[in-house]
Amino acid sequence: MSKLLYGALSLALACALGCRSDRVAGGANESNAPRAPAEQGAGASAPAAPAAPAAAESSDKPARPDPDLAHDQEEYVEDVMAFAHSTHDDVRARMKRGSAPLKDEWNSWEKQGPMTPERITQFYKQTTNYIYELAEWHLFVPSKRESDVALFDNMRAKHPKNILDFGGGVGLLAIPLARAGHDVTLADLDSTTLKFAMFRAERHNVKLKIWKSDVEPAPPDAKYDVIMCMDVLEHLPKDILHDVVDKLVKLKHAGTEIIISAPFGRTAVHPMHLDLSDDTKQQVERLRTALPDDARR
Numbered sequence: 001m002s003k004l005l006y007g008a009l010s011l012a013l014a015c016a017l018g019c020r021s022d023r024v025a026g027g028a029n030e031s032n033a034p035r036a037p038a039e040q041g042a043g044a045s046a047p048a049a050p051a052a053p054a055a056a057e058s059s060d061k062p063a064r065p066d067p068d069l070a071h072d073q074e075e076y077v078e079d080v081m082a083f084a085h086s087t088h089d090d091v092r093a094r095m096k097r098g099s100a101p102l103k104d105e106w107n108s109w110e111k112q113g114p115m116t117p118e119r120i121t122q123f124y125k126q127t128t129n130y131i132y133e134l135a136e137w138h139l140f141v142p143s144k145r146e147s148d149v150a151l152f153d154n155m156r157a158k159h160p161k162n163i164l165d166f167g168g169g170v171g172l173l174a175i176p177l178a179r180a181g182h183d184v185t186l187a188d189l190d191s192t193t194l195k196f197a198m199f200r201a202e203r204h205n206v207k208l209k210i211w212k213s214d215v216e217p218a219p220p221d222a223k224y225d226v227i228m229c230m231d232v233l234e235h236l237p238k239d240i241l242h243d244v245v246d247k248l249v250k251l252k253h254a255g256t257e258i259i260i261s262a263p264f265g266r267t268a269v270h271p272m273h274l275d276l277s278d279d280t281k282q283q284v285e286r287l288r289t290a291l292p293d294d295a296r297r
Helices: 011-016 069-084 088-095 100-111 117-126 129-140 142-158 174-179 192-203 238-250 278-289
Strands: 163-166 184-188 209-212 226-230 257-261
Touching: 069 088, 069 129, 069 192, 088 129, 100 117, 100 129, 117 192, 117 238, 129 142, 129 192, 142 174, 163 174, 163 238, 174 184, 174 192, 184 192, 192 209, 238 278, 257 278
Parallel strands: 163 184, 163 226, 184 209, 226 257
Antiparallel strands: none
16 A cells, blocks of 8 residues: 555544645745645545655655656646736746735735625635645645645546545646546536636546536535545535535445545634634534435435
């Protein structure tokens, strides 16, 4: 088993690790700290999904060859150039700022009024910063890229019938999985972020299903073999989290694999991450283990 494929950890441990993506705001290359390990749902029989190894971890084995990295980096930059009508230098300069622009935008948004669920949702619908921040994290931080490639390999080995990438943002997981031949649904708010993912899929003729989760009651498929919630649950206020878990549980069958990475806890770099609570633990555990009535029969 690849060392990137961790065994299932307890929910308390995964959440206690907090957000490992607190890179120095000036750029991802200044730290390769990974996010919290992913968890696996009780209905799955294979190992938990990959998570980036600890920054201090060393190995005698060479890194997995990644011949597509330079291509993927350049393709993404060119996609942003076309979408934002910007130059190559401007796109890379903004990406290299890492999480700083998103942090500053959130802090400014907070000063304008109470951060109600409605205002939080509106923030995520209108921001353009994830187009740049997520790309720097996924494509230019080596440990994160290794984790993503291990996830792709894991899915290729398992051959799931379909995959739901819930809160998948700009599609940095969904689009490569779809390109590899998987039936993938990308779910996110009807937002600038999702519009960019759809732009990318259309631009490269990638067959990708879309679920605008805040305006459409259900995704295209009734059930999913794999449901991924990668770095999204920590953004959801209590009422929204309950609603999301309700919806996702209905999409499970008895063998659905649940893959979760949830770095809860507000930090200076990620002030938009909500703190862990007993209720949050219960909801994440419910997502991992609960089954809908039609899966129990």
